[in-house]
Amino acid sequence: MRDLLPPAVAVAVAEPADWSGQLLAEEAACLGERAVASRRRDFTAGRVCARRAMAALGLPPVAVPAAADRSPVWPAGTVGTITHTRDYCAAAVAHRDELRSVGMDAEGHKELSAGVRRLICLPEEEAQCARLPPGIFWPTVIFSAKETVYKVWHPIVGSWLDFHDALVHLDPDAGTFTARIAPARIAAASDAHPPALVTGRFAVDADLVRTAATLAAR
Ligand SMILES: CC(C)(COP(=O)(O)OP(=O)(O)OC[C@H]1O[C@@H](n2cnc3c(N)ncnc32)[C@H](O)[C@@H]1OP(=O)(O)O)[C@@H](O)C(=O)NCCC(=O)NCCS
The missing domain is CATH 3.90.470 (Ribosomal Protein L22; Chain A)
Structure with a gap:
């Protein structure tokens, strides 16, 4: 996705280990204990990528919980987006004063x-x-x-x-x-x-x- 977005956006694409990476407690609570393995894998890769993108922007590695409508809740002052398919996952984050919204x-x-x-x-x-x-x-x-x-x-x-x-x-x-x-x-x-x-x-x-x-x- 790096090639599709302007430089103000930090982008992270999942590495193989990210699909079984660590969720923060608040994120794990959003996912729930009964999530099927494929959903857990996708959600985890998205959150691991989100934190890597946030780090690239100089932001602390805070949780990105999910709202009731499933949309990700980004830290104050930021905008972001997550996508995943079977073998590909990416997250992108930018400062809100640079971009109003981002999607992918x-x-x-x-x-x-x-x-x-x-x-x-x-x-x-x-x-x-x-x-x-x-x-x-x-x-x-x-x-x-x-x-x-x-x-x-x-x-x-x-x-x-x-x-x-x-x-x-x-x-x-x-x-x-x-x-x-x-x-x-x-x-x-x-x-x-x-x-x-x-x-x-x-x-x-x-x-x-x-x-x-x-x-x-x-
Ligand atoms: C929300 C939606 C766009 C997600 O797309 P998808 O192809 O199913 O799945 P993707 O893997 O690309 O994206 C999933 C991620 O989108 C994000 N997402 C979910 N709802 C969202 C919303 N309302 N706004 C922004 N992002 C959202 C989440 O981060 C989700 O991943 P997560 O649950 O692991 O956090 C899709 O499910 C949907 O509801 N589409 C119908 C609405 C639509 O697209 N209309 C067309 C308008 S022209």
């Missing part, structure tokens, strides 16, 4: 089923995917971009965004995307100064789709 997402580079695709992509996005070069599962890139947009949006606005509430445009040459948020969602959240447009970067390799975006400090 990683997905396996696989085809989406037709049913999932209908839930994720707007007709304009389907038409765009048909025009883009072959060899990449573009709807999966759009899916990942939308999850990144949600991770940027939710911590500052606090409200839900459906997958059809953002229209994503991909620029494959630049490796960038823009997401235009539905005006109704903007109007409904106007007190929170919601972003109408989120811009980010993406990268695709044989196994993995990665997307990331930031919002400048206001």
Whole structure:
């Protein structure tokens, strides 16, 4: 993810040992004793990466608990984001006075089923995917971009965004995307100064789709 985010963001990508690393007590309490092994593994890698990213920013290694809605609770004065898939996990943290929000997402580079695709992509996005070069599962890139947009949006606005509430445009040459948020969602959240447009970067390799975006400090 380092290549997709500006220098103000500290990024840590999980090493093999991180998946079985140590949680702090407050984090372990959020996870609960009955979490299945795969969930424990993902959650642990995310928290270990979060602390490594915080250390890179010169911050103490404090806990990153989970809110009731599962969003991570970053230390005061910071913004951050976590993603994990089967074999990949990363966390990113920045000072709030430098960035208003940060989000990132990683997905396996696989085809989406037709049913999932209908839930994720707007007709304009389907038409765009048909025009883009072959060899990449573009709807999966759009899916990942939308999850990144949600991770940027939710911590500052606090409200839900459906997958059809953002229209994503991909620029494959630049490796960038823009997401235009539905005006109704903007109007409904106007007190929170919601972003109408989120811009980010993406990268695709044989196994993995990665997307990331930031919002400048206001
Ligand atoms: C929250 C969500 C985006 C997570 O994405 P995912 O692909 O399932 O999983 P990832 O591994 O990439 O990310 C999981 C991490 O996201 C973070 N997260 C969870 N809820 C979050 C929220 N509301 N805001 C920001 N980050 C959140 C957590 O750190 C979580 O990891 P953890 O539980 O181990 O702490 C997804 O589950 C979801 O609810 N999507 C529906 C909303 C949406 O994406 N709308 C599209 C708008 S255009």
